[in-house]
Amino acid sequence: MIADAPPPLDPAALRDDFPILHARTPSGAPLVYLDNAATTQHPRQVIHAMVEVYERHYANVHRGIHWLSDQSTDLFEEARRKVCRFIHARDPEEIVFTRGTTESINLVARSWGDAFLAPGDEVLLTEAEHHSNIVPWQQLAARRGIVLRFLPLRDDGLLHLDALPSLLSQRTRLVALAATTNVLGTTQPLRTIIPAARAVGARVLIDAAQSVPHTVTDVQALDADFLAFSGHKMLGPSGVGVLYGKREILEEMPPFMGGGSMIRRVRLEAFEPADVPARFEAGTPPIVPAIGLGAAIDYLERVGLDAIAQHERLLLQRAHAVLGAIPGVRVLGPAPEHKGGIVSFVVERMHAHDVAHLLDRRGIAVRAGHHCAMPLHKRLGITASTRASFYLYNTLEEVEQLGRAVEEAQRLLRRK
Amino acid sequence: MAPDQDDIYQEHILDHFESPFHRGHCPQATHAYEDDNPLCGDFVHIDLAIDDQGRIREAWFDGDGCCISLASASMLMQRINGSTVAEAQNLTAEEMLALLGVRLTPNRQKCCLLPWRVMKMALFSPVTSSAAAPPPTNGSEHAGPAEHA
Numbered sequence: 001m002i003a004d005a006p007p008p009l010d011p012a013a014l015r016d017d018f019p020i021l022h023a024r025t026p027s028g029a030p031l032v033y034l035d036n037a038a039t040t041q042h043p044r045q046v047i048h049a050m051v052e053v054y055e056r057h058y059a060n061v062h063r064g065i066h067w068l069s070d071q072s073t074d075l076f077e078e079a080r081r082k083v084c085r086f087i088h089a090r091d092p093e094e095i096v097f098t099r100g101t102t103e104s105i106n107l108v109a110r111s112w113g114d115a116f117l118a119p120g121d122e123v124l125l126t127e128a129e130h131h132s133n134i135v136p137w138q139q140l141a142a143r144r145g146i147v148l149r150f151l152p153l154r155d156d157g158l159l160h161l162d163a164l165p166s167l168l169s170q171r172t173r174l175v176a177l178a179a180t181t182n183v184l185g186t187t188q189p190l191r192t193i194i195p196a197a198r199a200v201g202a203r204v205l206i207d208a209a210q211s212v213p214h215t216v217t218d219v220q221a222l223d224a225d226f227l228a229f230s231g232h233k234m235l236g237p238s239g240v241g242v243l244y245g246k247r248e249i250l251e252e253m254p255p256f257m258g259g260g261s262m263i264r265r266v267r268l269e270a271f272e273p274a275d276v277p278a279r280f281e282a283g284t285p286p287i288v289p290a291i292g293l294g295a296a297i298d299y300l301e302r303v304g305l306d307a308i309a310q311h312e313r314l315l316l317q318r319a320h321a322v323l324g325a326i327p328g329v330r331v332l333g334p335a336p337e338h339k340g341g342i343v344s345f346v347v348e349r350m351h352a353h354d355v356a357h358l359l360d361r362r363g364i365a366v367r368a369g370h371h372c373a374m375p376l377h378k379r380l381g382i383t384a385s386t387r388a389s390f391y392l393y394n395t396l397e398e399v400e401q402l403g404r405a406v407e408e409a410q411r412l413l414r415r416k
Numbered sequence: 417m418a419p420d421q422d423d424i425y426q427e428h429i430l431d432h433f434e435s436p437f438h439r440g441h442c443p444q445a446t447h448a449y450e451d452d453n454p455l456c457g458d459f460v461h462i463d464l465a466i467d468d469q470g471r472i473r474e475a476w477f478d479g480d481g482c483c484i485s486l487a488s489a490s491m492l493m494q495r496i497n498g499s500t501v502a503e504a505q506n507l508t509a510e511e512m513l514a515l516l517g518v519r520l521t522p523n524r525q526k527c528c529l530l531p532w533r534v535m536k537m538a539l540f541s542p543v544t545s546s547a548a549a550p551p552p553t554n555g556s557e558h559a560g561p562a563e564h565a
Contacts, residue, residue, distance in 0.1 A: 351458070351481055351482035352456070353456055353524070354482045354483045357482075358425065369455060377457075382457075383456070383457020383480070412425060412430075
């Protein structure tokens, strides 16, 4: 059993690659960065890869005849091949570069949804989704008269899978859900849900923003039709994201935005769209961010996704134990074995903003609020929570510091 | 160490947070309003008992929120309790932030200004259905907050 486990990674050694992690916060305390579900930090290798492009290779892609444009195009397309390999897609042409997960999901709602869904058709989501996997479907419902359904959560934060059969029918055209949820960190049972969706002929969209950075993703093994994620949650820059789509589905979809690059030919009265993926990449794409994402993939592959997942599991288990042992602290969601490296909690008689503010005074960066999941918080009967989220460079000592800082915050705000 | 101005959890704020002024409801309220900040879930309810001379006899608040929004509400109630409607109406956002007495980032300024915003609305929100009239103020030239809420 142990033989299967990858050698443990050494976060102390990795931290040397991340200049920002050596920052001192205004209070003088070293930075403890536990807001990785919001965005992650960048290793020098990614920063340097982007600087290198700006200093040596930069021009617009797919346009010029000149040598810089050729270099830029080669690097940009190499990044697409890296993404393809990283998520085990069949073909780089199934990889669409977008600005992020949000744009990827909106692209599917606008293009596929507008073209193929009719009034009365149903889209099934879950109660645990990020707003970016709710609002585009609400907008589609307003445009096309489709019906949204929601797979409910049980009180332990896991999905009510018993309700799945009654929510799926011939009318279900799409099932869209996060692989790992952004507040509770729940790892959803995709291997149960996707075949069930298939059985009624529905398409499946996976919001993989919180899973692709942390664990091996194989879109073919999953049999997902669409999969969306962002570069900035996986050591890459903001401004680039990915929509994976099965080629035959992308090919029947109309363009999303109109402009340059997405056309084959334009006459004054009409245009012919380009082939995929260019059809969905109107305008100048995020050239350097995409190349930076490629460098981030190189880095993650060198460390190893299995080692990263194992390390985060260790941090998560410790976080549950440390926070769970503090009186007045309630850890939200299921047990660690059903979760990625995210721990959200509430502190009795303390607002999440106060918790986060007091942690910040000790150099600890966490997220506080509803984390773009207001329906989930309503379901949990709370208005806000505090979230710590881990990545490869976090240490067990940082988890201990989190626990101590929460206790200190409690003492400060409960003086009576 | 951080300068004092940057420490928002100063004694006077913690005092208001833990022992707030006029937290609760006012049975004699003539005006009341309630609103929330959906981003953080804070909500504040304000009751005002305004007399015929346009004086706020009683100002009470209730609500749920962070230390800053609750301390701000407490300080605001203390400030306007006994003042005239015109004085309360003329209280600017800058004055409210100064009243709290710590430097806030733009995000947390919203916490501080929630009770202030609710108070402004309360001045124009009579609780009795018969009293649809504007508050008994002496011909203020200011547009009511209700008009640009």
